[in-house]
Structures are given as structure tokens and as C-alpha cells.
Amino acid sequence: MSRLFDCSQDSELLTGMRLARAAVRKGDLVVIPTDTVYGVAADAFSPKAVQKLLDAKGRTRQSPPPVLVPGVSTLEALASEIPDAVRQLIDAFWPGGLTIVLSAQPSLAWDLGDTDGTVAVRMPDNRIALELLEETGPLAVSSANLTGQPAATTAQAAFDMLGESVDTYLDGGDSTTIASTIIDATALSAPGGKISVLREGAISRSQLREILGDLLDEPAGDVATEDADGASSP
Template sequence: MSSIFDCGDEAQLLAGMRHARQAIGRGELIVMPTDTVYGVAADAFSPAAVQRLLDAKGRGRDQPPPVLIGTKETLTALAESVPEPVQRLVDAFWPGGLTIVLPAQPSLVWDLGETRGTVAVRMPEGRVALELLAETGPLAVSSANLTGQAAAISAFDAEKMLGDSVAVYLADGMSRDGVASTIVDATSLVRPPADSDAGRVRILRDGAISREQLEEVLGDLLEPAPEPDSAAPAPRQDGDS
């Protein structure tokens, strides 16, 4: 049976964090608060745990989860390369609501699904999330909801949808604004397309960080907005949170 801990109560917070760490260590799922929406999390380096996360949400391997990290420096261990413009994004918006897609470090032994050699990474804000990540290391995290349902903005919303598929729920009130992270694809900065000398950063999903904010940091390196009648390509990563 699942356990729900109120992180607003210091005693419950300590107990909840301990139970959450233990659950992650056993390859189980937890629900955690982030600065965007609530996320369902699993050990990023346990293929069985990641599959359990996808099964709980009703997703296939073609929608791999992003990875949350506890420090900016961890990005260099997960990505093949961190170009200078990406470092500018990290310095400007992390911790915060920006998910960055980059080519994954080839030496990593993990299986997040059909990522096509990329990884979507974010450093969230919030005491609970950052303290947990400091103890568990990188977590595969997707929005705490069933596919097709609205993202959970409270642990109790998540529990109604995910039930006993999750071992531990960490409750920390309502999400601040319920807006998911913005997702940008910076892979072409590392691997420029054949028909260009340099790549650009592309917005895969609008969210907490606006296009205007990104333009202030990237300038012309941000790909122009698509024409109103053109369909934006679907992101390769499920970066709900």
C-alpha cells in the first residue's frame, strides 16, 4: 500500500524522504513535488524502474522520460557535450522550468526508452526535489498523471490517478502555477546539420520559460517561431514536468 507524507510537517518530511530514498533504491516509483507540476520518479539507471514508470503512466518506450538532476554540474556527466550557449541557458534558468535536450553521454549505461541517443535534462527548484536528488542522484521523472489526463498539481491528484503503482507520495501543497517546463532541443549545437555550418536551439514545447526570455540569452541562436499554420514537430522526450 502507498504512503503519503506531508512535507510541510518536518517530522513527516524526514520520514517521507527516507521512505522515498528506500523506494528508489528498490526500483519502485515515487511522486515528488517540483517547481512546475508533480512528477512521478524512478531511478534513471534502472531499466526496470523506468519501464515501471512508463507502464504506470500508460506510455510506450517511444515517449521516454526526461531526467532531473540536483546540480548544474551533473549535466556534463549526462550529456556528450555542453556548448557555451547551453551553459548560458543553464546559468540563466537553472534551477527552474527549462528542460534541455542534448546528445547523451555515450558511456552511460541506462535505458530510458527510444531516445535516439539524446537525453532531456532539467534542474528543478524546490527544497524537497533538490534534497531528494542530492541523495538519489539523477531521476527519470515525468508528470504524475495517466496519459491523456491533466498533469497533477497536488500529490492527492496524482494518487487518484496512479494509486498503488507508486510506493511513496511526497505532498508539498499545490504546484506554484501548474505550468510545465519549456523544452528546447539543443542537439544541433553539438551535431550541426549537414546543410549548415552551425545549429540552432529549437523550442519543442512552450512552458514556464517564455520565448522572449530565451531570445534574451540566445539571440539569433534561437530558431525563429514557426509560421502559424505549420505544425511543430513532436518532442522526442516526454518532458512533462
């Protein structure tokens, strides 16, 4: 039976975190607070767990989930290359609401879906999420909602939509309604390549331009994707 833990209470926080870690190890799903909307999380290195996440949300492999990490050192193990411009963005906006799409290490033993060799990565600015990530390692995380429904801003709203498909719900209080900004930095590996905005969210285009200057592509009809880390990702 699924359980929801009020993380404002020390005893429930300790129990909820312990059970969340155990659930991830077993390949089950957990709902966690982030600094944006609530997310439903699975072990990124367990294909069965990732498929369980997609099934719970009613998604296909064409909508691979992004990955949350506890720090830059984990990103370095996941991405094949981190350009200097991306490191500048990380210095400015991590932890925080910026998801970065990079080319993935080809040796990674995981299956997030149809990623075309990329990975969308973010370090959230939330102590509960970061503590769990430190214990579990990278988590595949999508917004805690059914596809087509609004992203959950409370643990109870996530429970109402996802129910028993999730093992453990960690209630960190009300979240913001603003999802992360998603950028694609994969083109930087080619001469003249620029960073494009897939979805503008918590970090504005003007904030990005302050760091990137001419390396930020002009908005020629940017499209919010549905989980490249997409429109329903935290």
C-alpha cells in the same frame, strides 16, 4: 501499501524522504513536487524502474522520460557536450522551468526508451526535489498523471490517478499548472545549428531570445512533444 506524506510537517517530511530514498533504491516509483507540476520519479539507471514508470502512466518506449538532476555537475556527466549557449541558459534559468535536450554520453549504462541518443535534462527549483536528487542521483521523471489526463498539481490528485503503482507520495503543497519549457540544443553540434523550442512553458520564447539571439530558431510550427521531455513532463 502506498503512503502519502505531508512535507509541511517536519516529522512526515523526514519519514517521507527516508522512504522515498529507499523506494528509489529498490526500483520503485515515487511522486515528488517540483517547481512546475508534480512528477513521478524512478531511478534513471534502473531499466526496470523506468519501465515501471512508463507502465504506470500507460506509455510506450517511444515516450522516454526526461531526467531531473541536482546540479550542473551531474548534467556534465550525462551530456556528451554542453555548448556555451546552453551554459548561458543554465546560468540564467537553472534551477527552474527549462528542460534541455542534449546528446547523451554514449557510455551511460541506462535505458530510458527510444531516445535516439539524447537526454532531456532539468534542474528543478524545489527544495524537496533537490534534496532527494542529492541523495539518489539523477531521476527519470514524468508528470504524475495517466497519459491523456491533466498533469497533477497536488499529491492527492497524483494518488487518485496513479494509486498503488507508486510506493511513496511526497506532498509539497499545490503546484503551478505551468510545465517546463523544452528546448532541443542537439543541432548546435553542426555548423549553423540553432536551438529549437519543442514546447513553450515556464520560460517564454522572448526570455530565451534575450540570451540566445539569432541562435534561437524561428517558430516554424513548434510541436509540443509527449515526453521528449514532452507535453506531460514536469
